[in-house]
Amino acid sequence: MDAAAEAVRHARAHRGRTLDRLTRLLRYPTVSADPRHAKDMSACATWLARTLRRIGLADVTVYRGRVAPVVTGVWQGRPGRPTVLVYGHYDVQPTGPLSAWASDPFRSARVGPHLYARGASDDKGQLMAHLAAIEAWLATAGSLPVNLRLVLDGEEEIGSPTLISAVSRGWPPLAADVAFVSDTWMLRPGSPVLVTGLRGAVRARLELSGPATDLHAGAFGGAVANPAAALARLVAGLHDKTGRIAVAGFYDRVRTIAGKERDRLARAAPSDAVMLGPAQVTAGHGEPGFSAFERVTHRPAIVVTNLSGSGQGRAVVPARAAADLNVRLVADQEPATVAQALWRHFRVRMPPGVRGRLTIMAGCPPYTLDPCAPVVSAVNSACRKVYGRDAVQLPSGGSIPFVSMLAAVRRTDVALCGFGLPDDRVHSANERLYLPNLFHGTELCIELYRQLATEVNRTDQAGVSRRR
Numbered sequence: 001m002d003a004a005a006e007a008v009r010h011a012r013a014h015r016g017r018t019l020d021r022l023t024r025l026l027r028y029p030t031v032s033a034d035p036r037h038a039k040d041m042s043a044c045a046t047w048l049a050r051t052l053r054r055i056g057l058a059d060v061t062v063y064r065g066r067v068a069p070v071v072t073g074v075w076q077g078r079p080g081r082p083t084v085l086v087y088g089h090y091d092v093q094p095t096g097p098l099s100a101w102a103s104d105p106f107r108s109a110r111v112g113p114h115l116y117a118r119g120a121s122d123d124k125g126q127l128m129a130h131l132a133a134i135e136a137w138l139a140t141a142g143s144l145p146v147n148l149r150l151v152l153d154g155e156e157e158i159g160s161p162t163l164i165s166a167v168s169r170g171w172p173p174l175a176a177d178v179a180f181v182s183d184t185w186m187l188r189p190g191s192p193v194l195v196t197g198l199r200g201a202v203r204a205r206l207e208l209s210g211p212a213t214d215l216h217a218g219a220f221g222g223a224v225a226n227p228a229a230a231l232a233r234l235v236a237g238l239h240d241k242t243g244r245i246a247v248a249g250f251y252d253r254v255r256t257i258a259g260k261e262r263d264r265l266a267r268a269a270p271s272d273a274v275m276l277g278p279a280q281v282t283a284g285h286g287e288p289g290f291s292a293f294e295r296v297t298h299r300p301a302i303v304v305t306n307l308s309g310s311g312q313g314r315a316v317v318p319a320r321a322a323a324d325l326n327v328r329l330v331a332d333q334e335p336a337t338v339a340q341a342l343w344r345h346f347r348v349r350m351p352p353g354v355r356g357r358l359t360i361m362a363g364c365p366p367y368t369l370d371p372c373a374p375v376v377s378a379v380n381s382a383c384r385k386v387y388g389r390d391a392v393q394l395p396s397g398g399s400i401p402f403v404s405m406l407a408a409v410r411r412t413d414v415a416l417c418g419f420g421l422p423d424d425r426v427h428s429a430n431e432r433l434y435l436p437n438l439f440h441g442t443e444l445c446i447e448l449y450r451q452l453a454t455e456v457n458r459t460d461q462a463g464v465s466r467r468r
């Protein structure tokens with residue numbers, strides 16, 4: 001029996017233990033956006049560090065982060081072989097109203113083939129597949145086929161501030177020949193997806209102020225400019241009637257989708273009906289001439305995520321009003337240029353009597369995987385072995401700032417191949433993981449580590465120069 005087959009056999013024999021570990025990991029309410037969970041973040045990081053040592057990684061460190069710790073595990077027993085950075089995150093989105101959950105979000109509930117809990121799919125369940133794979137290799141072969149740098153982020157859901165500044169500073173634990181991330185979905189069980197691109201993002205807040213204080217609506221209404229009404233007009237002006245973005249220069253650097261790619265997506269990507277199913281809307285909406293999948297992957301978007309004002313429904317002319325914007329970018333848009341275009345758009349339309357300010361909270365560039373990267377063939381070989389087929393190559397509409405920055409700053413090829421499913425309800429109530437994906441995902445990781453050892457080396461030895 002070859003070494004990978006041994007490791008797979010071990011992983012199958014220890015599925016119960018993997019599931020127990022995941023159940024324990026899911027009990028930590030690691031909501032990075034909520035400062036009240038700071039202690040939970042630290043406790044979870046400590047537990048993860050202990051678990052990494054238990055699965056056989058000796059070199060484990062918990063680094064203090066800006067909001068939550070970063071946990072790393074390093075294994076360097078293969079001089080001459082490539083170094084693989086495996087990234088996952090242990091923080092989760094807030095639960096939202098508990099009344100929308102059928103069970104406690106932090107006490108996982110098993111129903112049929114699913115495990116329900118916040119973070120079950122995003123990303124605790126997916127990172128657990130890697131831990132099980134590492135353990136299986138170390139327990140059977142006593143070694144890994146590649147050198148490994150495992151990085152577990154506690155701040156992904158808030159934009160990874162610690163790791164992003166670490167990437168820019170050239171932090172040594174992030175040096176690797178290739179990176180692998182499981183924080184995405186498959187088309188359906190047995191149908192793996194290699195994500196070929198992520199959208200970039202700009203988070204911004206437009207604040208308008210008018211009168212010095214909230215004013216009586218009867219005494220002043222109609223006689224002073226209203227920041228809430230002005231805000232509504234500015235926000236409405238972001239799109240034209242068809243749904244196309246009306247900000248001058250916004251589409252300047254957006255690539256057109258090649259005809260061949262559109263044909264391929266029409267066959268391989270989810271249909272409009274599948275894409276919009278979870279939204280339960282009567283009709284799609286957006287830039288004309290594109291499918292729903294194209295709109296959320298190859299086309300940019302400005303999403304108004306919240307509108308608020310100091311009046312809060314009282315009978316006043318509010319002194320202040322604000323809109324939160326989440327802008328999703330595609331190749332080759334740049335966060336800074338887009339932020340400038342947005343501000344120009346608002347500034348020239350600002351009505352008299354109100355002052356405006358646009359604050360950029362965070363930004364990351366879009367990411368595109370080099371189709372010739374050796375990691376692509378490594379993923380396909382591993383997928384053929386485990387799923388009997390190549391991965392379907394599809395772009396994603398999501399953003400993982402750390403991945404974008406790793407690729408932009410360090411020129412690392414990042415393969416995103418995950419074990420979630422489109423109906424996992426990630427970020428929503430009743431999030432769940434389809435457990436067979438955890439176990440097959442473990443086997444994929446086992447196989448992938450082996451494939452990366454040969455594919456990445458082979459290309460380097462052949463001296464193949466790749467397009468960047």
Ligand SMILES: [Zn+2]
Pocket residue numbers: 089122123156183
């Ligand atoms: Zn995630």
